[in-house]
Amino acid sequence: MEKRKIKSGVWEIPVSAKPGMRVPARLYSSDRLIDSLDQGVFEQITNVASLPGIVGQALCMPDGHWGYGFPIGGVAAFSTSDGVISPGGIGFDINCGMRLLRTNLTFEELRPKLPQLLDRLFKYVPAGVGGKGTVPLNxxxxxxxxxxxxxxxxxxxFASxxxxxxxxxxxxxxxxDPAHVSAKAMERGIDQLGTLGSGNHYLELEVVKPENxxxxxxxxxxxxxxxxxxxxxxxCGSRxxxxxxxxxxxxxxxxxxxxxxxxxxDRELACAPFSSPEGQAYFKAMTCAANNAFANRQVITHNIRRAFVEIFGKTEGELGxxxxxxxxxxxxKIERYSIEGREQEVIVHRKGATRALGPQARDLPAKYKDIGxxxxxxxxxxxxxxxxxGTDLARQETFGSTLHGSGRTMSRMHAKKMVRGDQLRREMEEQGILxxxxxxxxxxxxxxxAYKKIDDVIDAVDSVGISRKVAKLLPIGNIKG
Amino acid sequence: MPPKGEFRFLDGIAPADAAFEATGHDLAEVFCAAASALFAIIVDLEQVKAIVSRQVTLEAESQDELLYVWLSELVYLKDVHRELYSDFDVVITAGETLRLQATIRGDSVDNLVGLTLIDVKAITYHLLAIESTTSGLKATVVVDL
Incomplete structure (x- = not known):
């Protein structure tokens, strides 16, 4: 498919590339990564660019790969008055996301207790098929x-x-509004609060080395x-x-x-006008799921703190x-951006893409207001x-968005043919990752x-400036669902 | 025991997830095979004993829509009852709509600790299709993990 480099790190697919495209598509990448993008990404991002009410451009981040409807790494904004909302632009795991906790501990202090700590975390944060929630709810x-x-x-x-x-x-x-949530969704979720899930979900202990x-x-x-x-x-997400x-x-x-x-x-791009009864009902149900995911990660955080306090015999405050x-x-989410010189309210879809607010953004907490x-x-x-x-350039170019991960390049089936789980576990232990x-x-x-090199995709967003590197975090212990 | 169709996993279609093809002489066999494939993603089916039994009744307007609601129903039942299923009897009748009646059998997740592989989040419409073959029918399904 036709694409042209419009500046360092950004390629554009014009509206002439596919009948029905309403806006261009833009791929954020690097010279090294752009040629390894799978063809599915080009098809999918141009399908997104064809949806009603899309504004600006349909965007794909450097970790982009084939998804359902939207590619993973896809970002698109639609007018709230004449645009659509699509579950395919959000994903099945609504508000799948990341949380980072800091501690006062150093690697040297933690190392002797790492196995016990992992065992306790594995006990307190249920993972895998059938994981049962840690908070009984009616x-x-x-x-x-x-x-x-x-x-x-x-x-x-459960939260400070x-x-x-x-x-x-x-x-x-x-x-x-739970009135727009099915009884089935209620039944599936009611006993899963505080669980990690399966697939690529994890809880990881990491070390920040000075050189990183x-x-x-x-x-x-x-x-x-x-x-x-x-x-x-x-x-993890909304389970x-x-x-x-x-x-x-x-x-x-x-x-x-x-x-x-x-x-x-594409059937996975099924959508409804955002202002329609169906669009509003989904938005209200999707928001319930997003809140459930925030609560899920918070309850997991509470249980992580319990495990640390018990293993180290110190208070949460002492452990920091x-x-x-x-x-x-x-x-x-509904957000406001200046698009073609006009301030507009849009419904921004991020599917495998992270919000990245720059300094002074309205939604930043006071403690990060001056830095992003x-x-x-x-x-x-x-x-x-x-x-x-986050950076201000992301607000100008990518609806305040950046990448979310490394991006998968090898199928699960292929990975299993390449490596056995018990062998990988031994290899990781030799690398210092329990x-x-x-x-x-x-x-x-x-x-x-099975993944792109994380350093490459990070360098791509850092170079183009839609977010900037602060630190690399190296794994030393992993709880895997 | 009557034949219940066959399945095979497809590589190269859904790198982050799983895809399979389910075949059978008729629609009921394809639906049994698709259900087996779904749970074979989650667990070694041979480890799942038929301890519990549940009845399922569903309707849809088309074959592929019925397949979507059937597999989605199984994902829902798996989570709500914390059970995995390995044995499926399916009857499909055509009237104004297509009607599915099934008996599914399996076991509690608690009896399968350490034997599970990976969980299934949802069924997708991606490439979802049922088509005729020389020996019957073939369904293609991609699931989100």
């Missing part, structure tokens, strides 16, 4: 979780004031303030609740595209277990993750060889 209480998100956790002793300050939108989105800090001042502001500091990263909301509304929207006469190139940030990478938002990027469990900071996994097969599927 329907009325679960509805409060769905409408209040992290606020519910705060009211029930600093936690709320350190979550995108303070962990509570509106207009969440790229901006000392910003790292310090984000709580990285001592050599070889331990941090904790969590990757069965969100998956069921997506499943339900995909069926409803399949009929809605016929009702509203919307032409789509504070949330650096929590951010969604599968979501749709921490951006959390999860790599493979063998190669490490990154802490970045693993507790619900499934050895699942572990093999997440091997580092």
């Amino acid at each position: 329907k009325k209480e679960f509805e409060k979780v769905l409408t209040q998100g992290a606020d519910w956790c705060h009211a029930n002793g 004031d600093n936690d709320l300050d350190s979550i995108e939108q303070r962990g509570r989105l509106s207009p969440a 800090i790229f901006d000392q001042e910003l790292a310090k502001r984000f709580g990285i303030d001592r050599p070889n500091q331990i941090v904790v990263m969590v990757h 069965g609740f969100g998956h069921q909301v997506a499943t339900d509304y995909l069926q409803i929207f399949t009929k809605a595209v016929q009702k509203y006469g919307i032409k789509i190139n 277990l504070q949330t650096v940030y929590d951010v969604a990478h599968n979501i749709a 938002q921490p951006v959390l990027v999860g790599g493979s469990m063998q190669t490490g993750s990154y802490l970045l900071v 693993v507790r996994a619900a499934s050895m097969s699942g572990l093999a599927e997440e091997a580092g060889i």
